[in-house]
Amino acid sequence: MADDTRDDPNRVWPTGLTIREAEELHKHVIDGARIFFVIAVFAHFLAYVYSPWLH
Amino acid sequence: MNRVSTSLMRSWARAGTRFLPFADAATEDLPLARLLRLSLFQVSVGMALVLLVGTLNRVMIVELNVPAWIVGFMVSLPIIFAPFRALIGFQSDVHTSRLGWKRVPFIWKGTMLQFGGFAMMPMALLVLSGGGNAAQWSPWVGWVGGGVAFLLVGAGMHMIQTVGLALACDLAAPEQQPRVVGLMYVMLLMGMIVSALIFGTLLVDFTPALLISVIQGAAVATMFFNLIALWKQEARRPSRGGEDAPPERAPTFRDAWHSFSAGExxxxxxxxxxxxxxxxxxxxxxxxxxxxxxxxxxxxxxxxxxxxxxxxxxxxxxxxxxxxxxxxxxxxxxxxxxxxxxxxxxxxxxxxxxxxxxxxxxxxxxxxxxxxxxxxxxxxxxxxxxxxxxxxxxxxxxxxxxxxxxxxxxxxxxxxxxxxxxxxxxxxxxxxxxxxxxxxxxxxxxxxxxxxxxxxxxxxxxxxxxxxxxxxxxx
The missing domain is CATH 1.20.1250.20 (MFS general substrate transporter like domains)
Structure with missing residues (x-):
């Protein structure tokens, strides 16, 4: 990474990301959490069908 | 990374140069260790392929007694996604990102899809087999569950491989490309052979709990391989035109296809x-x-x-x-x-x-x-x-x-x-x-x-x- 990014006032340290870059990463994290929530609900439903709470 | 592992990795890379046929792929720009690391995404794809068409095919028919036509249908579901590879590749070409990444977001999404598919697949298979309490439910539950799981894995697999190959092509200098292609194929084959042997050994004494741990283990392995493969590979190209520039109008798939088929x-x-x-x-x-x-x-x-x-x-x-x-x-x-x-x-x-x-x-x-x-x-x-x-x-x-x-x-x-x-x-x-x-x-x-x-x-x-x-x- 070039040296001039160190002096860029838009960058927030220690990560060196701008707010918009950080927001994009955040979007990926949130999307991932949503997808896994849906998959987890579906998997729990299937597990319930196979063996209702292990009874 | 500490000194010991750095020197260990150096010695591995040196040993590789001596013993691997693909050592010439490593130049200053793309060292062999980094190339081998990138090719791990092919191992995860090979593992998914073997699990879908080999291991689970057999497990569903022999151990779970699922009718052969349902097995054939489920196993062929991922093929539905094959034609969409062109679209995925195109989208990764025109992807605009503040972070300056074109390929990583797609490989990451593909990894999550494959992980999610494998995470729910064992439950879906057990329901599909009508075991446990599942016989009291409509068979549709099993069909839909299995279908969704196989579709997720198939979509993830195609996404990872398409965009992964594009990333390899981006990283390799033109004269390196033949060797990179060779390495990618070899890693796919190795991934298939090794995981077929491992799955075969693990599933000898079949129990439903074992099936759950093996398939979910494959899910974790997918995440593990692809994270290592992706780490610090793609250079960031910060967005063209600065922070606040409006995103450029991306060409449509039709435009891109016309210039592609007419260009060469x-x-x-x-x-x-x-x-x-x-x-x-x-x-x-x-x-x-x-x-x-x-x-x-x-x-x-x-x-x-x-x-x-x-x-x-x-x-x-x-x-x-x-x-x-x-x-x-x-x-x-x-x-x-x-x-x-x-x-x-x-x-x-x-x-x-x-x-x-x-x-x-x-x-x-x-x-x-x-x-x-x-x-x-x-x-x-x-x-x-x-x-x-x-x-x-x-x-x-x-x-x-x-x-x-x-x-x-x-x-x-x-x-x-x-x-x-x-x-x-x-x-x-x-x-x-x-x-x-x-x-x-x-x-x-x-x-x-x-x-x-x-x-x-x-x-x-x-x-x-x-x-x-x-x-x-x-x-």
Missing amino acids: PGAVRRLVSVGVGTMAFSMEDILLEPYGGKVLHLTVASTTKLTATFALGGLLGFGLASRVLSRGADPYGLARRGAMMGVPAFLLVILAAPFDSALLFALGTLAIGFAAGLFAHGTLTATMNSAPIAQRGLALGTWGAVQASAAGVAIAFGGAMHDVINGAVPQYAPAFGYTSVYSLEVVLLVATIVAMSPLLRRSKAAPEVTLSASAPALP
């Missing part, structure tokens, strides 16, 4: 030859082992060795192709020679039946693997070489779409054709059903050779292009 002469012809050639080389896929068993009366152990022979032929083919192409051979010429070699290879396999010779059969199988390796390597290298830099994802996506769809259709068609012919003329069964499929493959190979010749003449007409065949034809 023979783009469509190349795709057709890839499709026909791949069909020719994959139709026998599920028929070689039963042919050895039923017609040549080989034992199960020796037909399993046959699969190893086939893979060995493929490895030799990839190795030779990497060597020849990095010295500047014409990739089309090599692919065409692979198709030419396939003709006598299939004839050997056909002749094995009248001569009742296991040796002819083994030789033929080895030669088919070798020829298929040359063909696949040659066509992929040609695709990488001729892809315009801005359309690499689209070019590799289209190649993958054609290749994967053709292979899927050919495997299904080969199986169906064998059944129909052996049913229609039972007096010649079982050999005739198999040999007629192999004969059709010979015909398709001849068609491929004919279809490819204009591509060859075109590059011969411009000798300077042939000499530097590994350099990109056009920026």
Whole structure:
């Protein structure tokens, strides 16, 4: 990474990301959490069908 | 990273340079250790492939007693996504990101899809088998659950491979590309072979709990491999035009496709030859082992060795192709020679039946693997070489779409054709059903050779292009 990014006032340290870059990463994290929530609900439903709470 | 592991990795890399055939792929820009790390995404794809078409296929039929037609349907579901590879590759070409990443977000999404699919798959399979309490529910629950799980894994797998290959193409200098292609193929094969052995050993004493831990273990392994493969690979290109510039209007898929198919002469012809050639080389896929068993009366152990022979032929083919192409051979010429070699290879396999010779059969199988390796390597290298830099994802996506769809259709068609012919003329069964499929493959190979010749003449007409065949034809 070039040296001039160190002096860029838009960058927030220690990560060196701008707010918009950080927001994009955040979007990926949130999307991932949503997808896994849906998959987890579906998997729990299937597990319930196979063996209702292990009874 | 501490000093010990740094020096350990250095010594691994040095050892690799000495013992691996692909060491020349490592230059200052892309060291071997980094290239090997990137190729781990192919290991995760190979693992998913083996699990879907090999291990789970068998587990569902033998251990879980799922009807064969449902198994066939579930296993073929991922093929639905193959044509979308072109679209995925295109989207990764035009992806605008504040972080300056084009490929990483897609490989990451693909990884999450494959992980999610594997995470819920064991429960879906157990419900599908009607075990436990599941018999009290409508069978639709199992069908939908299994379908969603297989679709997620298939979509993830195609996404990871398409965009991963585009990333490899981005990272490698043009003269490195033949070696990179070879390494990617070898890692896919290794991933398939090693995970087939591991899954086979783990699932010996089958219990539902074991199935859950093995498949979910594969999910974690996917995440693990792809994270390591991606770490610090793609350079960030901060957004063009600064922080607050409005995003550029991305070209539509239609625009991109027009400029792609018009930009390079023979783009469509190349795709057709890839499709026909791949069909020719994959139709026998599920028929070689039963042919050895039923017609040549080989034992199960020796037909399993046959699969190893086939893979060995493929490895030799990839190795030779990497060597020849990095010295500047014409990739089309090599692919065409692979198709030419396939003709006598299939004839050997056909002749094995009248001569009742296991040796002819083994030789033929080895030669088919070798020829298929040359063909696949040659066509992929040609695709990488001729892809315009801005359309690499689209070019590799289209190649993958054609290749994967053709292979899927050919495997299904080969199986169906064998059944129909052996049913229609039972007096010649079982050999005739198999040999007629192999004969059709010979015909398709001849068609491929004919279809490819204009591509060859075109590059011969411009000798300077042939000499530097590994350099990109056009920026």
